[in-house]
Amino acid sequence: MSWLAILPLVVLIGISLKYCWWLPPVSDQHPRILMYHMICESSERRYRGLRVHPARFAKQVAWLKDNGWTFVTMSDLERRIRQRADLRRIVALTFDDGYADNYYQALPVLRQHGAKATLYLVVNRHSQDWSVKKKAHHDGGELMREPKLSDEQVQEMLAEGIFELGGHTLNHCHLPSTQDQVKIDEIAGCKQALEATFGQTVTSFAYPFGHYGQGDVRIVREQGFGTGVTTKEGINKNPDLMQLKRIKVSGKDNFLAFWIRMRLGFRGLI
Numbered sequence: 001m002s003w004l005a006i007l008p009l010v011v012l013i014g015i016s017l018k019y020c021w022w023l024p025p026v027s028d029q030h031p032r033i034l035m036y037h038m039i040c041e042s043s044e045r046r047y048r049g050l051r052v053h054p055a056r057f058a059k060q061v062a063w064l065k066d067n068g069w070t071f072v073t074m075s076d077l078e079r080r081i082r083q084r085a086d087l088r089r090i091v092a093l094t095f096d097d098g099y100a101d102n103y104y105q106a107l108p109v110l111r112q113h114g115a116k117a118t119l120y121l122v123v124n125r126h127s128q129d130w131s132v133k134k135k136a137h138h139d140g141g142e143l144m145r146e147p148k149l150s151d152e153q154v155q156e157m158l159a160e161g162i163f164e165l166g167g168h169t170l171n172h173c174h175l176p177s178t179q180d181q182v183k184i185d186e187i188a189g190c191k192q193a194l195e196a197t198f199g200q201t202v203t204s205f206a207y208p209f210g211h212y213g214q215g216d217v218r219i220v221r222e223q224g225f226g227t228g229v230t231t232k233e234g235i236n237k238n239p240d241l242m243q244l245k246r247i248k249v250s251g252k253d254n255f256l257a258f259w260i261r262m263r264l265g266f267r268g269l270i
């Protein structure tokens with residue numbers, strides 16, 4: 001048999017590993033938590049995964065609504081889980097960091113569809129390039145140049161009841177490499193600062209970079225947060241409220257990839 005004859009098989013196997021369409025879906029009784037960062041067209045080479053095109057985002061939200069998914073904030077989700085309420089077709093959209101396009105691009109789409117979301121807002125978000133805290137060679141300043149939400153924009157997003165706020169530390173702190181007292185200041189301080197500035201109780205926390213240890217989980221709980229979200233990909237079948245998995249929505253995703261992520265919690269094996 002020539003290699004040409006097996007080429008279609010190789011391609012099929014490759015596609016099947018990239019998009020695990022053949023795996024059975026996780027029951028829709030288990031809530032989905034989606035993770036977004038920016039909703040914008042990608043002009044930079046780096047961080048393409050963090051930038052979901054506005055048209056794709058609009059299609060994703062419309063599809064969720066058309067397919068009977070109910071949009072909840074993270075405090076809604078926490079309450080439903082604690083009360084053992086019906087969780088069928090529940091989806092929580094989350095946005096990390098506080099990019100200005102969340103106001104310009106995401107807010108109108110959510111408003112149009114009557115959807116809700118949670119914004120994990122870094123308190124000191126202007127003129128910061130937190131990517132270097134994760135990888136020193138990420139020093140191009142792309143994320144620093146990316147416009148961030150003003151307090152006035154955040155007020156508007158909250159006033160309409162579309163968004164609620166979650167904590168993401170004062171400075172997008174890399175928790176594993178930070179001293180304990182500084183960590184406590186970063187975690188407690190962001191709750192206090194957000195509540196003082198925006199007059200809304202903050203009960204959910206997102207671990208910056210998804211990097212944390214069990215000591216950090218304890219600090220987050222002790223500082224009054226009821227939920228903590230990670231960057232671990234997946235669907236929470238038995239939710240650990242302080243270490244919730246999320247479904248990563250990548251800017252590189254086509255609609256098939258998004259659909260598969262909603263079914264499985266991840267896109268594929270490669």
Ligand SMILES: [Zn+2]
Nearest residue numbers: 096097208209
């Ligand atoms: Zn972040």
